[in-house]
Amino acid sequence: MIDADLPADPLLAFERWLALAVASGLPEPTAMTLATATAAGRPSARVVLLKHADARGFVFATNHRSRKGREIAANPWGSLVFSWIPLERQVRVEGRIEPTSVEESDRIFATRPREAQIGAWASPQSAEIPDRAALERAVEENEREFPAAVPRPPHWGGFRLVPEAIEFWSGRPHRLHDRILYQRDPGSGWTRRRLAP
16 A cells, blocks of 8 residues: 555655656656646646656746647646556646746756757747748747857746645556545645545
């Protein structure tokens, strides 16, 4: 059972599970499904990469003009799912999404390879484009515009999902899986409950 393995702090528990996924050599262990919704509640989901997680929440980055960026602006509630199938482990996170600071966005952008930095300028993410050649031309134009350091585009930056609920799922025989749900209580910190599979 996973009860004994999980500390009282779910962020510490997540850190341990992520470290195990990384150490296990899984491809893209920081990949997570991000679900957002429009103001009317129509959901959409896609896979993004976790930049880092700490006591404040789970950080990812994107073009703020993209579909997910627009949906977050209209409806700041979201959900994340980390699925490490070979380990039979999954983590679900729900909470409010807020932009990171300018300084934090700058730090995240600086960690990207130069090609990805150029791509952040070249791609009007989620917008229709006429063809692949148009995107490649935009890349070439931005490579000429930024021959040295590439600044962060003003429309690109980080977001932090501040968790209100975190669920740890561990596979068990006969589909009698372990599910431990942490919920944030503003007055007393985190509470923990076991859920039926």
